[in-house]
Amino acid sequence: MVQDTLLDSFRAIRRNYTIFQVGKATLLRVSDVMKLKKQMSLILMEQSKQTAFIHDQKTGKANTLYLKPVQQDLLMYHNWLVQQNMNSEWLFPSTARPDRHITEKQFYKIMARVCDLLGINYLGTHTxxxxGAYRVYTQSNYNIGLVVHLLNHSSEAMTLTYLGLDQASREMMLDQIDFG
Known part of the structure; x- marks a missing residue:
C-alpha cells in the first residue's frame, strides 16, 4: 500500500517511489540514499555492473551497493527524469531546486503524507x-549475519534490536520450528 500511495499521490511520483525501492534494496540510511549521484546508477546499468562502493555518511564505513534488484525501477525512473526534463547530478533531485538533492526532511514530509493517506502513524524515513532488512532476514531463513553485513552494523545484538525482535517475536519464530 505504501508503494502504491507513493506512485499515485504526489507530483514527483516516480522519484518518491524509487527512493523507497532503492532504500529497501540497498538497506542504506535515508541520508545516504539522498546523496546518491545519477552518474553512478547510470554507469552500473550501462556497464552491466552490479555493485558500487560508497562510504556511509553516519559511520564512515565502506559499503557495497547492489542495485540489480531495483534495476528495472531505476530504468523507469531515469526515463521519468528525462520526460520531466530534470537535469541534475543527483539521482534524487529536488523538484524545486534540481541542483540539490531532496532532503531528508522533505522525504520525511512525504512519508508523513503517506501515513495520513493510509490512516496509519508508523512510517518514517527509516521505514x-x-x-528491507526485515525482508532479507525472513526470506534468507533468518540469516542474521547477512543482515548485520548489509546494514553495516557492528554486532548481531544491534541488528536484532534494530529489527525490533523482542521476546514475543523470537517465541513466535521458535513456535514454527519442529524440534522433533
Missing amino acids: MRKT
Whole structure:
C-alpha cells in the first residue's frame, strides 16, 4: 500500500517511489540514499555492473551497493527524469531546486503524507531500510549475519534490536520450528 500511495499521490511520483525501492534494496540510511549521484546508477546499468562502493555518511564505513534488484525501477525512473526534463547530478533531485538533492526532511514530509493517506502513524524515513532488512532476514531463513553485513552494523545484538525482535517475536519464530 505504501508503494502504491507513493506512485499515485504526489507530483514527483516516480522519484518518491524509487527512493523507497532503492532504500529497501540497498538497506542504506535515508541520508545516504539522498546523496546518491545519477552518474553512478547510470554507469552500473550501462556497464552491466552490479555493485558500487560508497562510504556511509553516519559511520564512515565502506559499503557495497547492489542495485540489480531495483534495476528495472531505476530504468523507469531515469526515463521519468528525462520526460520531466530534470537535469541534475543527483539521482534524487529536488523538484524545486534540481541542483540539490531532496532532503531528508522533505522525504520525511512525504512519508508523513503517506501515513495520513493510509490512516496509519508508523512510517518514517527509516521505514524503507527497516523493511528491507526485515525482508532479507525472513526470506534468507533468518540469516542474521547477512543482515548485520548489509546494514553495516557492528554486532548481531544491534541488528536484532534494530529489527525490533523482542521476546514475543523470537517465541513466535521458535513456535514454527519442529524440534522433533
